[in-house]
Amino acid sequence: MSTPAIPRRLPRAVREQQMLDAAVRVFSRRGYHAASMDEIAEQAGISKPMVYAYLGAKEELFVACLHREGTRLMEAVARIVEPDLPVDEQLWRGLRAFFAFVGAHRDGWSVLYRQARGQEPFAAEVAAMRGRLVEIVAGLLGRAVEAVGHRAARPADLTAMAYALVGVAESLADWVVEHTDEDPEVTATRMMNFVWLGADDLLRGRSWRPVS
Amino acid sequence: MSTPAIPRRLPRAVREQQMLDAAVRVFSRRGYHAASMDEIAEQAGISKPMVYAYLGAKEELFVACLHREGTRLMEAVARIVEPDLPVDEQLWRGLRAFFAFVGAHRDGWSVLYRQARGQEPFAAEVAAMRGRLVEIVAGLLGRAVEAVGHRAARPADLTAMAYALVGVAESLADWVVEHTDEDPEVTATRMMNFVWLGADDLLRGRSWRPVS
Amino acid sequence: MSTPAIPRRLPRAVREQQMLDAAVRVFSRRGYHAASMDEIAEQAGISKPMVYAYLGAKEELFVACLHREGTRLMEAVARIVEPDLPVDEQLWRGLRAFFAFVGAHRDGWSVLYRQARGQEPFAAEVAAMRGRLVEIVAGLLGRAVEAVGHRAARPADLTAMAYALVGVAESLADWVVEHTDEDPEVTATRMMNFVWLGADDLLRGRSWRPVS
Amino acid sequence: MSTPAIPRRLPRAVREQQMLDAAVRVFSRRGYHAASMDEIAEQAGISKPMVYAYLGAKEELFVACLHREGTRLMEAVARIVEPDLPVDEQLWRGLRAFFAFVGAHRDGWSVLYRQARGQEPFAAEVAAMRGRLVEIVAGLLGRAVEAVGHRAARPADLTAMAYALVGVAESLADWVVEHTDEDPEVTATRMMNFVWLGADDLLRGRSWRPVS
DNA sequence: TATGAATGAGCCTTCATTCAT
DNA sequence: AATGAATGAAGGCTCATTCAT
Numbered sequence: 001m002s003t004p005a006i007p008r009r010l011p012r013a014v015r016e017q018q019m020l021d022a023a024v025r026v027f028s029r030r031g032y033h034a035a036s037m038d039e040i041a042e043q044a045g046i047s048k049p050m051v052y053a054y055l056g057a058k059e060e061l062f063v064a065c066l067h068r069e070g071t072r073l074m075e076a077v078a079r080i081v082e083p084d085l086p087v088d089e090q091l092w093r094g095l096r097a098f099f100a101f102v103g104a105h106r107d108g109w110s111v112l113y114r115q116a117r118g119q120e121p122f123a124a125e126v127a128a129m130r131g132r133l134v135e136i137v138a139g140l141l142g143r144a145v146e147a148v149g150h151r152a153a154r155p156a157d158l159t160a161m162a163y164a165l166v167g168v169a170e171s172l173a174d175w176v177v178e179h180t181d182e183d184p185e186v187t188a189t190r191m192m193n194f195v196w197l198g199a200d201d202l203l204r205g206r207s208w209r210p211v212s
Numbered sequence: 213m214s215t216p217a218i219p220r221r222l223p224r225a226v227r228e229q230q231m232l233d234a235a236v237r238v239f240s241r242r243g244y245h246a247a248s249m250d251e252i253a254e255q256a257g258i259s260k261p262m263v264y265a266y267l268g269a270k271e272e273l274f275v276a277c278l279h280r281e282g283t284r285l286m287e288a289v290a291r292i293v294e295p296d297l298p299v300d301e302q303l304w305r306g307l308r309a310f311f312a313f314v315g316a317h318r319d320g321w322s323v324l325y326r327q328a329r330g331q332e333p334f335a336a337e338v339a340a341m342r343g344r345l346v347e348i349v350a351g352l353l354g355r356a357v358e359a360v361g362h363r364a365a366r367p368a369d370l371t372a373m374a375y376a377l378v379g380v381a382e383s384l385a386d387w388v389v390e391h392t393d394e395d396p397e398v399t400a401t402r403m404m405n406f407v408w409l410g411a412d413d414l415l416r417g418r419s420w421r422p423v424s
Numbered sequence: 425m426s427t428p429a430i431p432r433r434l435p436r437a438v439r440e441q442q443m444l445d446a447a448v449r450v451f452s453r454r455g456y457h458a459a460s461m462d463e464i465a466e467q468a469g470i471s472k473p474m475v476y477a478y479l480g481a482k483e484e485l486f487v488a489c490l491h492r493e494g495t496r497l498m499e500a501v502a503r504i505v506e507p508d509l510p511v512d513e514q515l516w517r518g519l520r521a522f523f524a525f526v527g528a529h530r531d532g533w534s535v536l537y538r539q540a541r542g543q544e545p546f547a548a549e550v551a552a553m554r555g556r557l558v559e560i561v562a563g564l565l566g567r568a569v570e571a572v573g574h575r576a577a578r579p580a581d582l583t584a585m586a587y588a589l590v591g592v593a594e595s596l597a598d599w600v601v602e603h604t605d606e607d608p609e610v611t612a613t614r615m616m617n618f619v620w621l622g623a624d625d626l627l628r629g630r631s632w633r634p635v636s
Numbered sequence: 637m638s639t640p641a642i643p644r645r646l647p648r649a650v651r652e653q654q655m656l657d658a659a660v661r662v663f664s665r666r667g668y669h670a671a672s673m674d675e676i677a678e679q680a681g682i683s684k685p686m687v688y689a690y691l692g693a694k695e696e697l698f699v700a701c702l703h704r705e706g707t708r709l710m711e712a713v714a715r716i717v718e719p720d721l722p723v724d725e726q727l728w729r730g731l732r733a734f735f736a737f738v739g740a741h742r743d744g745w746s747v748l749y750r751q752a753r754g755q756e757p758f759a760a761e762v763a764a765m766r767g768r769l770v771e772i773v774a775g776l777l778g779r780a781v782e783a784v785g786h787r788a789a790r791p792a793d794l795t796a797m798a799y800a801l802v803g804v805a806e807s808l809a810d811w812v813v814e815h816t817d818e819d820p821e822v823t824a825t826r827m828m829n830f831v832w833l834g835a836d837d838l839l840r841g842r843s844w845r846p847v848s
Numbered sequence: 849t850a851t852g853a854a855t856g857a858g859c860c861t862t863c864a865t866t867c868a869t
Numbered sequence: 870a871a872t873g874a875a876t877g878a879a880g881g882c883t884c885a886t887t888c889a890t
Contacts, residue, residue: 481861
């Protein structure tokens with residue numbers, strides 16, 4: 001009888017997700033400071049006091065965005081890692097999931113990687129997250145060293161190598177963002193080729209192949 | 213005989229450099245929006261109107277910072293590249309210069325890499341700069357392919373590889389910033405090992421050595 | 425029983441009128457540039473951000489003042505004109521309304537006539553308004569010419585005459601402002617005497633009389 | 637031999653006139669507040685401290701403009717008035733001079749009539765000037781009344797009439813500014829027709845003719 | 849005489865945040 | 870639950886004015 005009215009009263013959980021969606025979108029487009037609470041509220045189709053009531057002040061709101069996107073990313077990757085596989089296989093699976101996530105959640109990635117990294121007081125926390133990730137990767141590499149029976153490398157060397165690896169992934173995330181048509185799996189393969197074989201082999205036409 | 217009075221009146225060129233120094237410092241610490249013209253002027257030891265008189269509004273000032281730091285970086289690298297050397301040698305020299313620059317100009321690097329990349333309307337220009345750099349590196353890799361006599365790789369593959377390479381450098385720049393004590397030459401060697409040999413070789417204990 | 429508290433929260437329409445009242449007052453006293461948004465807000469008994477929220481930036485606010493006062497003036501005059509009356513009768517009625525309005529809305533008149541006329545970018549619009557008024561008066565005079573059966577005057581002559589007429593009204597508006605005690609009807613009669621009979625007749629003691 | 641260098645050192649009197657020329661031009665275009673001392677100095681082809689040294693602060697400079705232009709106008713009119721002529725003849729001569737002046741010195745007229753009238757603290761002085769002019773005209777009219785032998789009119793009536801007369805002149809000054817091609821003498825005749833004969837006669841095709 | 853260098857002060861504007869309904 | 874109304878605070882920018890050379 002009546003037109004299907006847009007529901008005015010929604011459960012809190014739903015409203016919160018709407019707000020976070022809007023916030024992530026606006027923060028990613030404008031950056032933390034240039035984003036205004038007005039625009040976020042408007043994009044969420046809700047009034048400003050509601051944003052404050054549900055998610056707190058701007059800083060808390062931004063942190064909530066970081067947490068949601070960071071958690072989603074971590075979970076997407078963690079979901080397919082299987083600790084018993086060989087290291088390169090694990091890396092390859094993780095990267096596939098990572099690039100797929102970035103391709104599907106550009107705004108979220110942008111907030112994490114572009115906006116939060118340079119903006120106090122969030123930079124420190126993002127740096128800490130990244131540091132933990134680097135150590136995980138370094139641990140993975142350490143196990144690989146053991147697997148090939150080589151004498152234990154110095155921790156600093158492994159950490160530096162992990163930095164390099166993470167840097168490649170971040171940079172190829174830009175590649176993914178700019179090449180919408182490329183399958184994330186292809187990008188993951190590109191990366192495996194590069195980091196596993198190295199430029200010298202690569203330039204000679206060799207290539208790494210996934211096992212499966 | 214009299215104490216050399218601090219000169220209150222300085223020529224324009226000198227003041228401009230003081231202002232840019234201050235601006236780079238403040239922008240790097242606070243980010244574009246959180247940086248206030250007041251603080252920049254104060255750090256420069258001068259009043260705000262002088263900043264506007266010499267370097268224009270905030271946006272122009274930021275662009276001036278980007279240009280100065282970008283140019284300095286490019287020149288530092290360009291100064292020691294010699295096109296006739298083998299590709300890996302060229303890479304190694306360029307990286308040495310790059311990491312040395314980053315270690316010596318952390319604020320400048322931070323402005324370029326951290327602050328400008330996510331902040332409209334500067335992101336586009338920085339992305340363009342980075343794009344040009346990527347193409348230069350891709351060209352370098354192309355010549356390396358020819359040098360080893362391998363069939364020409366597809367351009368997209370080379371570009372993706374260049375993305376990866378640039379990503380490693382950017383990420384190890386963070387390493388440099390966080391490890392003040394490490395000689396940039398060591399960091400450059402780390403990177404050459406990683407990108408030239410690849411993780412597989414590296415983990416087996418092999419390593420790349422500079423020629424000289 | 426309790427004192428009727430001054431309402432702090434008022435509907436938008438009410439606040440807007442309060443703001444316009446204050447703005448007209450301040451603009452008329454100080455002029456466009458010397459008027460500060462701070463003073464306007466203070467006079468309106470409200471904080472500055474509300475002014476911006478409801479009426480926009482200074483320029484828009486000034487335009488809103490011009491429009492409100494201009495419209496009020498036009499309506500006050502239009503309300504009593506009756507197109508079927510003889511021309512001098514119409515003029516007389518219009519002038520009565522005009523001088524009454526000026527006497528009752530000095531600030532509004534001042535903003536329109538004193539402040540806006542010399543101030544870019546408003547001068548052009550005020551000039552356009554005045555131009556339309558002049559053409560209306562010229563049209564009126566044209567009909568008067570026909571009524572007395574005289575050959576059609578050249579348009580330029582009628583327009584120049586209308587300029588003169590409008591100038592008299594504007595100048596006598598000053599007279600009204602400076603002679604608070606004089607009934608606007610008297611001023612209107614003065615003007616009719618002057619413009620209808622001319623100085624020569626006037627000086628000889630003749631005078632024009634309203635019909636009614 | 638050498639290119640005729642622009643003279644750098646000029647006598648004070650010359651420089652002052654250059655500055656006043658520039659100031660009148662800028663004040664007339666921008667209005668008192670929007671005019672900047674920078675622009676005035678630039679237009680005068682001289683540095684700002686010189687303006688301050690010669691003509692003082694902005695307010696004094698504006699007053700100097702008012703005085704120069706006001707004096708020029710008064711002198712232009714006074715030069716051709718001859719007290720022994722009939723009143724209409726005197727009026728006609730004065731108006732010819734007035735409209736000629738306005739046509740030749742638009743900026744000066746604009747500063748006097750447009751800018752200064754609404755701008756404190758100059759408005760009062762301009763109003764006083766105008767008041768003196770009105771009384772002169774009223775005096776003239778008074779003598780005309782005596783000349784025709786009519787009983788003395790009340791002073792207020794004469795003053796109001798003088799207001800009207802002055803208003804016509806001011807309004808037709810706009811006409812002159814907008815109709816560059818019309819000979820000021822023609823405009824003066826238009827005005828005499830209007831104020832001397834009145835609209836009624838005028839509309840019937842009568843017209844006032846200069847004696848000479 | 850003439851000017852580049854320099855600044856105190858003030859104004860417009862916006863934003864995060866809260867209150868009263 | 871939900872929002873229109875309201876503001877303290879701060880930042881960008883400009884200008885009249887002066888000093889030191």
